[in-house]
Amino acid sequence: MSADTHEIVSAFAQAGLDLHGTLREMLDEHPAHRTERRGCGYTQASRFLSTFINQPRRPDQSLDFGLFAEWPKARTEALARQAIAAGWARGWRRLDRCDPAMRAHLLPESLAAQLATLPKILADIEAGLQHEESRLLMTLIRQILAPEAPAAPSITEMSEKPEIGSCSRAEEFFLEIAHGRVRRNGRVNVFVDNACQPLLVEKLGLGESHSAMAVAPVTICDVVLPPGSLFALRYPDETKPKRDIACGHLLPIEAITQARFLRLTTLAVSTAIRRRAFSAQFEAQLRGDMLSPASTTIDDLRQFALDNLARG
Known part of the structure; x- marks a missing residue:
């Protein structure tokens, strides 16, 4: 990693979870993302996250792992179906909170273990960040992948992109x-x-x-x-x-x-x-x-x- 690498990019890489290439470019302020209309890489990174934020946290879908460069999405969905059938309604999400005996029967075992440790990995990354703006984005990433029961007022999502834009002005x-x-x-x-x-x-x-x-x-x-x-x-x-x-x-x-x-x-x-x-x-x-x-x-x-x- 170079000195110009964003601390979120570095933190995920050190955890063995490389972020999606486009998100890495945005966070690292690649010139393509620094235009008059797009704003800057940080702005673009929050737009990138919006695609994931505006979709329901479905227990049997692995779309949220599009945040990463690589992830076994099909195997994650298969494991989620096993978890739901075994009585864990949240599927692959928050396996750290399910009955360990039930989790032990999910296959593949290595993926179940990885999913169970994911919330702690995300929390540790967030805790180790130095900059306010990094923690702000990281909080969004953590909630996408490991949501808590939100205390703030909830609004129904708009699934399709509206005509209203997000121009930098x-x-x-x-x-x-x-x-x-x-x-x-x-x-x-x-x-x-x-x-x-x-x-x-x-x-x-x-x-x-x-x-x-x-x-x-x-x-x-x-x-x-x-x-x-x-x-x-x-x-x-x-x-x-x-x-x-x-x-x-x-x-x-x-x-x-x-x-x-x-x-x-x-x-x-x-x-x-x-x-x-x-x-x-x-x-x-x-x-x-x-x-x-x-x-x-x-x-x-x-x-x-x-x-x-x-x-x-």
Whole structure:
């Protein structure tokens, strides 16, 4: 491994689990992934993970192992069917928590043992990472492969890719919204939980409509997405709001029929490491004269939502 190798790439290699070649290139900031529209390799890596995040964690399918360069997917699915037949409803997932006596009868034994140790390997990799942005991505990878019972509010996934894109300039509007600036003809909706706490801030008439940013953790397919995550939303046009607010509507999170995680934005990490994490994309935000990309935080956007809820 060279000095430029991303620490996630190195950590997985050291654990004997090489990541998919495309994901490695993205994390290592290959020039092909550092374009004006794509942003930077880190942005692209979160887009790569979105393909896996937006699909259900099925117990008998091995699609999630597409994160790795190599994995015996067919044998994993065969083993999963054995586990389900033996009474372990989660299939190949979380075999570390099933009855060891049952696991001992799964074949091949070596694969069953590898699957049982996978959650600990992932947790150890996560614990050994030094950088905030690495731990953020690694938490997503770990949840894809070894999901826990999520505590954050859950939204039904949008299985197909929507017309709403994940262009690297999406932050432009949310940075402005975070500072209380909503352009003419634009509207901003706030989705809240049962305690009327803001979860998602959605923009309409500002670039692509029905694009939203999380200001609190939300769950899709058992993966908890952090504040600063970008989503595409779908809900009926006739949805009745809880009430109007100054910039748009206050809506319950239950109104969302489908949501798709698109990528992490620069607001997902602290300002101190934003340049390191998002490199070329962050530099483009500065060159593009976006509103305070170096100092605006996701807390600013959340405060905007809270202020609008208070004003009504």
